[in-house]
Amino acid sequence: MFREALFDSKAAAFGYIPLAMAFGMLFQSLQIHWIFSILMSFFVYAGSAQFIAIPLLANHASLLSLSIATFLVNMRHLFYGLAFLDKFKFNKFLKGYLIFGLTDESYAIICAKKKYDNKWYEFYIVFFCHLYWVLGTVLGVILYKNLVGINFNFLFFSLVTLFAILTVDAFKFTRNYFALIVGVLSYFIFRYLEVKEYLFFSMLLSFIIIFIRTYKTENMGKKNVFG
Amino acid sequence: MFLDNNLYIIYAIIIMSVVTYLTRIIPFAFFQYLNNPILRQTGKQLPVCLMAILTLYSIDSLKDFDNHYFINGWIACLVTIGLYLGLKSILTSMVIGTIVYYLLLNKIIAF
Known part of the structure; x- marks a missing residue:
């Protein structure tokens, strides 16, 4: 071994x-x-x-x-x-x-x-x-x-x-364009707003957006299954 | 860049080890809470997003010593990505990418 x-x-x-x-x-x-x-x-x-x-x-x-x-x-x-x-x-x-x-x-x-x-x-x-x-x-x-x-x-x-x-x-x-674009956009938003902790805020914002989107698609999926 | 405060560094090392270890042990300790399909699905999508943010952040961090960080950083970064897609070798593309950046930074090659 x-x-x-x-x-x-x-x-x-x-x-x-x-x-x-x-x-x-x-x-x-x-x-x-x-x-x-x-x-x-x-x-x-x-x-x-x-x-x-x-x-x-x-x-x-x-x-x-x-x-x-x-x-x-x-x-x-x-x-x-x-x-x-x-x-x-x-x-x-x-x-x-x-x-x-x-x-x-x-x-x-x-x-x-x-x-x-x-x-x-x-x-x-x-x-x-x-x-x-x-x-x-x-x-x-x-x-x-x-x-x-x-x-x-x-x-x-x-x-x-x-x-x-x-x-x-x-x-x-993953071939996930959505996650890539969300990350890049939220980075530029906080970067050019000159927020001090822009690394932290851009990661937090992307996490929230991706989480909400996943939550929504999962629920939509369930609705489709159960009519 | 000069750090004279040893205590600050020691605290930094302790806090970073504790936080890093927490991120590694949490799934073993709280499996039932993390094993939620939405969180797992989010977790699968996060790496590409976080790594892209870290790439942009690390290019922007070059501004501390490079006045043309944006153009130099992006050229060398695209060279690295191109080499990696072509050769599929992590080490080769990292080394050549860094050499290209060195040459741009010291104006040995210029655009």
């Missing part, structure tokens, strides 16, 4: 190590102690939320807006767990760790290899992904220390590429 997991997790290694390196370098550009980058990757372990935190921390955002942004960016996890309720058959401590390590990548790998259905396979996948993420951060911190004077700002763009790719994947999966 160890070997299969190591082999299957190599896709995550190619994705996580460079991205975590970019995170490590950018987080260091806030001029803080190196240990914080590693603690952040070890304990928070949420790629998008960690990147989004960088501009927020740089602007000394309140802890409340930091937690709201973290919650919204990670909200998709709520729906991953629903697929895994019958998995992770460990004692409380190990199960707690596996739930902690449920990321986009580990979720995708475990879903793709349903045939194994082995709890140790699940454990190793989660463990390796976490390891790659921390390792990449350490490499990023080391690289930052050794490349003094180089401006790493352009690395912020790796975040744009990540989100653009995730958008393409999500769109391919």
Whole structure:
């Protein structure tokens, strides 16, 4: 199981190590102690939320807006767990760790290899992904220390590429123009109204609109069925 | 960008870990409440919407150091999407997209 997991997790290694390196370098550009980058990757372990935190921390955002942004960016996890309720058959401590390590990548790998259905396979996948993420951060911190004077700002763009790719994947999966347009429009509304927490409000507005629309179509469906 | 307040960073890390862990453990703890068809259906539609918002937000965040962030960001972003659709390789399109942005930012190539 160890070997299969190591082999299957190599896709995550190619994705996580460079991205975590970019995170490590950018987080260091806030001029803080190196240990914080590693603690952040070890304990928070949420790629998008960690990147989004960088501009927020740089602007000394309140802890409340930091937690709201973290919650919204990670909200998709709520729906991953629903697929895994019958998995992770460990004692409380190990199960707690596996739930902690449920990321986009580990979720995708475990879903793709349903045939194994082995709890140790699940454990190793989660463990390796976490390891790659921390390792990449350490490499990023080391690289930052050794490349003094180089401006790493352009690395912020790796975040744009990540989100653009995730958008393409999500769109391919659902082909949902409505959700895409709602998201883009609500973002521009709050952005150009110059609302301070425009990230939060645009996500909240889109959630409400999509929820109401889903509620309406579900009810219409029921009416049609029952006459 | 300079942070001298270690305590602020420590609080930030603690609060972010707690919130992130909550989003991961809630479905296991409150399965019966979340297993509602409307919420599940909404959940399926959310990723494309939230990821699009985050793409726009991360392009706008470039304005802190790039005066031409809009044009540079969008060109490099479209290059990334095009490469990803063509090559289907996440890493290649991320790396080339970021290199294109680096070249645009430093005016090595210009439009």
